[in-house]
Amino acid sequence: MDEGGILLISGGALAAIAAILYFDWRAQHKKPSAPKSGAAAKATQALKPVLTLGQSAQEDVEHIFNDDFREELRNRGRLHFEKIIGENAMFLQQDLRQTTTQLNEYMRVEITRTLQIEFKKYEQSITDAKQLALDSIEKTVTTIEQQRQLLESQMQNQAEAQRNQIIARFEAQMARIVNHYVMQAIGNQIDLSDQLEFILGELESNKAAIIEDIKRGA
């Protein structure tokens, strides 16, 4: 049952209650007929032929709808009303249960849907945050890699330059290094007699220059 049906049933029940209350109120507030005096009786009697028919109808009506009858009708109405109220209450209870069930289902679905939407949003947020973090990490890794390559290149260049400098210095000073090594290795063990051939060879190769210089000096 939809909401319109519930509202229709509720409205009908309220209208019936209002009609019963109205009739009950009218019965309780009806004016009692006053006792008639002698003059009035006479006047009444004088007017009797005129009013007889109407009065008879009134009396019949009052006779038919007397208090007992009214009470019986009231009881019947009360019973019928209670019956209707009971039936309607039962329907209303069923409808309320059904409505509650539907409302619970609806709330469950809505809450589930809302939660799913929120979860999706939350999941999307987490995914975005994760992607941002990954991007940031990737950028950082890229930057670090670039810095590492730059540093490696610089270090290689410096090492190469230093190596070349050491080699050049070694080559420039190699004669002294070897001489020093020879001197440390064999030192005084070289006899001048053994070097005589070498010295004479060197003197022979410089002979012309020595003679020339001595002539100039002289």
Add this chain to the structure above:
Amino acid sequence: MALNKSTKPSAFILPPQLSGKTDINRLLRELEMLDEVLIVQQSQKISLPKVTSLLNQTAMANGYKLLEQTHRQHITEQLTKIRDHAPLLHISFATEPSPKVTETLLGWLRTNVHRYALLQIGLEPAIAAGCVLRTPNKIFDMSLGASLQKQTPYLLKLLKGAALDAPVSAAAATTGKP
């Protein structure tokens, strides 16, 4: 007494044992002392006093007799002239040279450079091997260091060859192959 032309050489000869001005000065002092001794004992029949072998060799090499005053005077004059005018060469060694080495070098110098060349010997341990000869205006570095310096390209070639062979040797040592 006149000089004996037949025994005296045409030019004054310096013995190879006489290397430098110090030796000449020593000989001159010895000759002077010898003169004084011989003048004092002039009237007596004397024999030659004991002289150093260097003076004796000098006199013998030139055919002079030390008992003769004119010969001694001639030796003195020649030595003085040589001391004052002969070219002086400085030569340095790492260690003190033996007399044989000095004589050999002096013989070569007096044969090839100047017959009266004098030598002043010095010590320079940094030379290691060889010698350094200093003439009046030049220095002739004939040491081992200078020789190595001249052979730097050859040393570089040897080093590069050794450096190229080193990885092969290292790899062979790693694999255990000979």
